[in-house]
Amino acid sequence: MNIKENIKTLVIKKPLKLDCGKTINNFPLAYETYGSLNKNKDNAILVFHALTGDQFVTGINPVTKKDGWWSYAVGPNKSIDTNKYFVICANVIGGCMGSFGPSHKNPDTNKIYGTDFPVITINDMVNAQVNLLDHFEIKKLFSVVGGSMGGMQVLQFISNYPDKAGTVVPIACTSSHSAQNIAFNELGRQAIASDHNWSDGKYLSNNTLPDKGLSVARMAAHITYLSKKGLQEKFGRKLQERDALKFGFDADFQIESYLRYQGSVFVDRFDANSYLYITRAMDYFDLVKQFDGNLSNAFKKTKAKFFVISFTSDWLYPTQENKDIVIALNAIGADVGFVEIKSDKGHDSFLLDVPDFLNTLKNFLDKSYSER
Amino acid sequence: MKTEYKIIVDLIEEKTRVLDVGCDDGTLLESLKKNKKVDARGIEISKDKVQTCVSKGLTVIEGNAELDLKQFPNDSFDYVVLGQTLQAFINPEIVIKELLRVGKKAIITIPNFGHWKVRLNLLIKGTMPITESLPNDWYNTPNIHMCTIKDFVKFSKIINFKIFKSLALTNKNISNINNSNLFYKNLFAELGIFLIEK
Numbered sequence: 001m002n003i004k005e006n007i008k009t010l011v012i013k014k015p016l017k018l019d020c021g022k023t024i025n026n027f028p029l030a031y032e033t034y035g036s037l038n039k040n041k042d043n044a045i046l047v048f049h050a051l052t053g054d055q056f057v058t059g060i061n062p063v064t065k066k067d068g069w070w071s072y073a074v075g076p077n078k079s080i081d082t083n084k085y086f087v088i089c090a091n092v093i094g095g096c097m098g099s100f101g102p103s104h105k106n107p108d109t110n111k112i113y114g115t116d117f118p119v120i121t122i123n124d125m126v127n128a129q130v131n132l133l134d135h136f137e138i139k140k141l142f143s144v145v146g147g148s149m150g151g152m153q154v155l156q157f158i159s160n161y162p163d164k165a166g167t168v169v170p171i172a173c174t175s176s177h178s179a180q181n182i183a184f185n186e187l188g189r190q191a192i193a194s195d196h197n198w199s200d201g202k203y204l205s206n207n208t209l210p211d212k213g214l215s216v217a218r219m220a221a222h223i224t225y226l227s228k229k230g231l232q233e234k235f236g237r238k239l240q241e242r243d244a245l246k247f248g249f250d251a252d253f254q255i256e257s258y259l260r261y262q263g264s265v266f267v268d269r270f271d272a273n274s275y276l277y278i279t280r281a282m283d284y285f286d287l288v289k290q291f292d293g294n295l296s297n298a299f300k301k302t303k304a305k306f307f308v309i310s311f312t313s314d315w316l317y318p319t320q321e322n323k324d325i326v327i328a329l330n331a332i333g334a335d336v337g338f339v340e341i342k343s344d345k346g347h348d349s350f351l352l353d354v355p356d357f358l359n360t361l362k363n364f365l366d367k368s369y370s371e372r
Numbered sequence: 373m374k375t376e377y378k379i380i381v382d383l384i385e386e387k388t389r390v391l392d393v394g395c396d397d398g399t400l401l402e403s404l405k406k407n408k409k410v411d412a413r414g415i416e417i418s419k420d421k422v423q424t425c426v427s428k429g430l431t432v433i434e435g436n437a438e439l440d441l442k443q444f445p446n447d448s449f450d451y452v453v454l455g456q457t458l459q460a461f462i463n464p465e466i467v468i469k470e471l472l473r474v475g476k477k478a479i480i481t482i483p484n485f486g487h488w489k490v491r492l493n494l495l496i497k498g499t500m501p502i503t504e505s506l507p508n509d510w511y512n513t514p515n516i517h518m519c520t521i522k523d524f525v526k527f528s529k530i531i532n533f534k535i536f537k538s539l540a541l542t543n544k545n546i547s548n549i550n551n552s553n554l555f556y557k558n559l560f561a562e563l564g565i566f567l568i569e570k
Contacts, residue, residue: 023379327443333389338433339422350450360423367429 005100006062007055008032012131018283019121029128030098031055031090034074035082037136040372044138045080045365046129046165047089048146048153051221051278053271054097055089058082063097064269072353079362085142085371088132092125092153094221094278096271099128103204103271114273115201122149122285124155133164140164142369145361147171147350148277148317152285155298155325159287162302167368169361170351174321175287175295175328181316184224185279188217192272201273214272215263222262227346231255292321295328306336307364309357311349337364373403375544379565380453380479383537384408388450391415391475393437394457398425405430413449415440438462441470449475456481456563459515465531472533472570483563484540486520486558505562521549521557521564528568537567 007030015025032055037044047057049069054061058068058075074080074087093097094117104216133141144165146154151173158168171268174181195213197203203210223231235255239245242252251257290298299306306329310322319340329336341357343349377400384390386408392401395414398421404410414432416422425432433440437454438461454467454477459482461467471478481503484490493501500510508515519527521540528535538549540561549557549564557564 307426330433330443330448331445333445333448335431336433337422337426337431338435339419339426340434342419354425356419360426363423363427367427371429 001269004372007244009098010132010135013048013093013318014131014172016127018118020119022197024093024100024118024119027093027128028098028104028130029090029093029100030095031088031123031132031364032057033089034058034087035085037138041136041138042140042142043084044086044088044141045143045145045159045168046132046141047080048125048129048144048157049076049089049092050116050146050150051282052218052266052275054095055091057087058098069351072351073358073361079358080145080365081362084366087134088136090132092120092278092281093128093191094120094125094274094281096274101271102201102273102277109170112202112204114204115276117273117277117309119280119284120277121281122152123158123160123290125281126153129153130157130161130164132339134208140166142372143167143169145169145171145365146173148173148347149282152177152268152282152287155287156285158302158304159298160292162299162304165302165304166372167365168302168304168306169309169364170306170322170325171309171361172314172317172322173287173325175298175325176282176289176321177285184316185283187220188279190221191216192276193214195272198272201276203272209267210272211267214267214270214275215260217272217275218266218270219259219298222259224316225314225346225348227344229313229344230346233344237298258309295324296332299334300330300332302334303336304335305368306334308336308338309350309360310338310340311343311345311347311354311357312340313344314347314349359369373398375541375546376455376481376563376565377403379539379541379546380455380481381407383479383565383567384410384451386410387556389413389448390453391444391449391452392453392455393441393471393480394428394455395421395425396455397421398428398430398432400453401425401430401432402428407485410466437467437470441467441474444474446473447476451475451477451479453479454481456483458482459517459519461517464517464527468531468533468568472568476569477536478568479565480524480568481522481563482519482521483515484521484558484561484564485518485560486522488559491559521561524564524566525549525554534552534569535566536569 091097151170154170192213195210197208198210238254240257310319326338399414420433490501540557541563
């Protein structure tokens with residue numbers, strides 16, 4: 001996490017009043033862009049990342065040296081075609097890839113924030129990122145796109161800024177975080193908090209890392225991103241580099257080894273406190289409540305064209321929760337399309353090579369762009 | 373484009389809001405958008421066909437008419453179109469009432485089970501009729517509530533909706549259906565096309 005000189009950062013001077021009541025200013029927002037902004041400045045797409053994503057959407061992530069998290073969907077001639085569109089993505093505030101977050105130093109105390117960092121919400125994230133539009137002098141984005149927590153930001157963005165996007169694509173998300181999802185997030189947070197090294201969030205000052213806790217959090221979460229069928233087909237009861245059970249607690253099964261690996265690589269690139277803050281933001285997300293129980297009111301002021309996408313095997317943000325968004329939009333006669341993509345890759349489908357999804361997303365964007 | 377679609381396009385006024393229930397690959401919606409500048413929406417149950425519609429730039433939601441019409445407020449469309457699927461629903465009465473709740477007007481087309489070929493098929497062969505417009509066997513047909521043009525006219529009186537316009541399609545020829553020619557149209561038309569209102 002030290003090689004961060006390749007990170008573009010916008011320092012936001014304008015004070016931002018957070019939902020928790022605190023105000024922040026002069027804070028950094030790390031971002032990346034792909035493709036180029038056209039003369040009319042009407043080809044920009046703001047992509048919002050999910051819980052563990054970052055601004056490095058595609059190509060090689062300069063920090064992790066791995067493919068960007070949405071390499072399947074974003075790039076030249078891909079669904080979000082960077083030959084055509086100017087793609088912007090920012091690291092969310094609370095995150096750990098350069099944007100203002102709990103691993104930053106508090107200028108007042110000169111100490112790392114840790115859990116003294118203010119609790120942020122999806123609304124705060126979006127309100128921070130809208131500053132990028134001013135920075136690039138973009139009046140109206142062609143589109144806002146995102147999956148999972150990115151989808152929640154999409155919904156919040158168009159609700160806060162109804163005139164600032166022409167098309168809106170929430171993918172595999174919800175308008176209100178469910179009890180089940182809060183439960184899974186709490187499991188992850190408790191795994192981190194119960195790691196002795198976490199030290200009430202002061203681990204960076206202590207030069208330790210709660211990597212065991214964070215890794216368990218990631219393992220648990222990873223299961224929720226897959227489907228039972230997908231897991232069964234990929235791993236079944238296959239054994240890991242052995243012919244028989246060892247009658248111990250080593251990783252006998254491939255699935256165990258796989259999860260351990262996922263946990264171990266995650267701790268190298270993610271900050272435990274950021275994990276707490278971002279999952280909290282997701283849990284607090286309830287656009288229905290923000291509009292007094294009527295989701296339709298969140299979208300009343302916008303004329304944007306919506307396209308909602310869900311996946312058959314996604315049990316974390318199931319089709320019905322996505323469809324609730326469609327229903328709220330239809331109730332006010334909004335322009336909304338919807339498709340449930342068949343895939344056995346679970347919630348992660350939107351990040352993977354799922355041709356029906358990638359083609360549909362491309363078709364929607366390209367057609368809307370040519371008809372704009 | 374199918375003659376049926378051409379007739380529907382002719383029935384619809386310009387710059388109105390239209391919902392096509394069971395919009396298939398979006399051929400009708402595309403034509404309505406192009407020729408009548410309508411605000412066109414569709415519901416389609418097949419994922420593949422929804423994806424085809426999206427690739428044509430159409431606003432379509434994946435869904436089922438019996439469940440998904442509910443989400444639309446009263447009178448949210450000027451026209452709701454239901455092409456050749458009324459007979460496939462478990463409860464055609466509820467579907468018609470829903471169409472007329474969501475739309476100010478509805479256009480319903482029905483494959484005519486009273487067509488002479490259908491009648492002859494059953495009469496001579498003694499088996500369930502299979503024709504060009506009804507290609508399935510009895511055991512795999514989606515059509516569970518087949519009706520004739522005459523049945524549909526009767527149905528309008530039973531559940532109380534107004535038939536504004538009724539057209540018969542016979543060998544690509546369009547003609548009006550009225551009380552005096554109902555017997556013949558019911559015998560010779562392959563398809564009945566009805567513009568109805570509450």
